[in-house]
Amino acid sequence: MKDPLTVTKATLPVTYLRPARGWMAVNLRDLWRYRELIYFLTWRNLKVRYKQTLLGVSWAVLEPFLTMVVFTIFFGNLARVSSDGLPYPIFSYAGLLPWGLFAKALNDASRSLVANSHMITKIYFPRLILPLASILSGLVDFAIAFVVLLGMMVYYGVWPTATVWALPLLVLLALVTALGVGLWLSALNVLYRDVGYVIPFLTQFWMFISPVIYPASSVGERWRLIYALNPMAGVVEGFRWALLGVQPQATFLPMLALSAGISLLILISGLFYFRRMERLFADMV
Amino acid sequence: MSDLAIRVEGIGKRYRLGAPVLRYQTLRDKLADAFGGSSDTMQETVWALRDVSFEVRAGQVLGVIGRNGAGKSTLLKILSRVTDPTEGFAEIHGRVGSLLEVGTGFHPELTGRENIFLNGAILGMRRAEIARKFDEIVAFSDVEKFIDTPVKRYSSGMYLRLAFAVAAHLEPEILVVDEVLAVGDAEFQRKCLGKMSDVASQGRTVLFVSHNMSAILRLTEEALVIDKGRLVLRAPTPQAVDVYLSNGYAQMGERTWTADEVPASAAPFRPLAIRLRNAQGRVVDTIRSVEPADVEIEYALDAPVTGLRVGLYLMSTRGEAVFTTFDTDEPALFEQLSVRPAGHYVSRCRLPADLLNEGRFVLGVNASSYRVRRYFQDEQALTFSVDAAGAPGMQWPEPRLGAVRPRLDWSIEAVQE
Incomplete structure (x- = not known):
């Protein structure tokens, strides 16, 4: 009955349970131990997303593409919004792509804890994995929609310049921003379901203060600094700069640096807030 | 000290009562609280668990018994790290696998195969580990034919078998099991109990929570009795079960009727309560097969009634009638x-x-x-359990068919040719 040979004592990890107090750092070792769960949850989100849909994964393209068509008709043709000398369709599509990635990641991450409450109340795993996995699964949609952008570049004869190396960094910046805000909102959502109602407004409002429909160059000189406090302003504008070779203002690079700094600040504060609230999730969700 | 698996010291868990904290709150509630002056300190709190201390040695199979709401589940949730204790300290040596609820994270749209990998990962298994045990899991669950069908097309039995199979093949040093055996058919239950014995015989530690006293008696040597959040007793299992069953730690055992629950057509008969009392006279939910018990029906008559008989139907939960009896069955008494x-x-x-x-x-x-x-009829006035500990034939751990388990006189003669 009690044969200790099958369990080797020396290798057993010891866990100490005690009431958690105050602020805690992220438990990276724990996160690493559960890294495969990040992969599996990302994979699940992808698998499930387009199940029982007629058009399946084409939605990843259709959504930004149709939005681009609408924007082109109303803002490009009717309102004649400036597009930094680019054809308006490619201008807006190149803005909608990073924006879509961000908005989707933010939305999914913010809802991730409540949507998976049955897991949180039943089983232990680092809770951070839930918002993390929901952000990563948005990347695949982004990649698919990106192929269409390449097609449009060929069609309009726009060629990438040497600055294209910055593209992955900008994508990373969008994800970091989404994760940072998503951490705050997901934890808040556990306590206050109002967050679920706030998210659509927030993303819509946020899009208007980001240069998706219009170029950042149309923002007045003296507002630039305040404008750059929005990390997504740097990401969206940077995207066009990196890929389509749009000449940025002289203030662009410092603005981008400021964006990155703000984004990191949100992420770090989000991590701490998330960790602080984490212990309440199972009891309150 | 070297073979300690779990050490729990003065563990307690406090929940705040009332909507704001047990359930989520909206910002409006919070604002209303802030302006209304009712702050958190005014909230009523309840200790779901208080001052619980015990140790479990590696390889021990420990039963945990107590009525619903006694704090068993809270204890398991703390030990499996789902929730933090409010006070106290615990030390756990090894990986904890919990069968708190099988099928956690199962997604209806995914196939059986996909869910095995997903669920395995949620339970803390490595991908390589799941792949290695995949065939074994599928064989155990008996759903080979449907392994590539989305689980939403599964029957609930298949779903459950698959879910349990994944969890059962997790190989933690400490396994926490909560009442998963209450579901599933007899054959499956037998399989599950077999798997748990295997786990135990491999020198792993098992904490087993169940309302099924026979299973507790069969699988554990020692048990904790928890009542109202406190550890009442730790004793060899037969003794713990005895205390639990005879001290009325079992829940309920009583149904009362209020005036508005009784149809007007029942007048002048007015039912008040039905109770089940064990041999010690306590109102209980579980009685022992080997001891007598009393059922009492309390009622009022608002006017004299001619030819009245008040009685009971007994049915099994499968709906088979066991017997019908009336208080005036005795002709002399009826006269x-x-x-x-x-x-x-x-x-x-x-x-x-x-x-x-x-x-x-x-x-x-x-x-x-x-x-x-x-005048009055309620076909489901009260449900209760019978525990067969000590009943004839308990040396064979098999389910017995039939609602009754009489102790009959058998004699065995050798016949001379």
Whole structure:
């Protein structure tokens, strides 16, 4: 009955349970131990997303593409919004792509804890994995929609310049921003379901203060600094700069640096807030 | 010290009562609180668990018994790290696998195969580990043919078998099991219990929570009795079960009727309560097969009633009738009470020892005058459990068919040719 040979004592990890107090750092070792769960949850989100849909994964393209068509008709043709000398369709599509990635990641991450409450109340795993996995699964949609952008570049004869190396960094910046805000909102959502109602407004409002429909160059000189406090302003504008070779203002690079700094600040504060609230999730969700 | 698996010291868990904290709150509630002056400090709190200390050695199989709401689940949730303790300290040596709820994270749209990998990862298994045990898991679950079908097309039995199979193949040093055996058919339950014995015989530590006293007796040598958040007793299992069953730690065992629950057509009969009492006279939910028990029906008559009989139906939870009995079945008694005067009554019926088999039963109540009128009927007035510990044939751990488990006289003769 009690044969200790099958369990080797020396290798057993010891866990100490005690009431958690105050602020805690992220438990990276724990996160690493559960890294495969990040992969599996990302994979699940992808698998499930387009199940029982007629058009399946084409939605990843259709959504930004149709939005681009609408924007082109109303803002490009009717309102004649400036597009930094680019054809308006490619201008807006190149803005909608990073924006879509961000908005989707933010939305999914913010809802991730409540949507998976049955897991949180039943089983232990680092809770951070839930918002993390929901952000990563948005990347695949982004990649698919990106192929269409390449097609449009060929069609309009726009060629990438040497600055294209910055593209992955900008994508990373969008994800970091989404994760940072998503951490705050997901934890808040556990306590206050109002967050679920706030998210659509927030993303819509946020899009208007980001240069998706219009170029950042149309923002007045003296507002630039305040404008750059929005990390997504740097990401969206940077995207066009990196890929389509749009000449940025002289203030662009410092603005981008400021964006990155703000984004990191949100992420770090989000991590701490998330960790602080984490212990309440199972009891309150 | 070297083979310690779990050490728990003064563990307590406090929950705040009332909507704001147990359930999520909206910002409006919070604002209302802020302006209304009712702050967190005014909230009522309840200790789901308090001052619980114990140690478990590696390789021990420990039972945890207690009625619903006693704090068993809270204890398991703390040990499996789902929730933090409010006070106290615990030390756990090794990986904890919990069967708190099988199928956690199963997604209906994914196939059986996909869910095995997903669920395995959620339970903390490595991908390579799952791949290695995949065939074994599928064989255990008996769903080979449907392994590439989305689980939403599964029957609930198949779903459950698959979910348990994944969890059962997790190989933690410490396994926490909470009442997963209450579901599933007898064959499956047997398989699950077998798997748990395997786990135990491999030198792993098991914490087993169940309302099934036979399973507790069969699988564990020692048990904790928890009541109202406190550790009441730690003792060898037969003794712990005995205390639990005879001290009325088992829940309920009583059903009362309020005035508005009784139809007007029942007048002048007014049912008040039905209770189940064990041999010690305590109101209990679980009685022992080997001891007698009493069922009492308390009622009031607002006017004299002619030819009244008050009685019980006993049914198994599968709906098989076991017996019907009335308080005036005895002809002499019926003659004597041909007209029952107005008043407050208790009709009491003794269930003899060695009558019922283990399982859950339903008591129905009937009050009528034969061929005249039925005053009141409630076919599911009370449910209760029978525990077969000590009943004939318990040396063979198999489910016995039939609602009754009488102790019959057998004799064995060698016949001379």
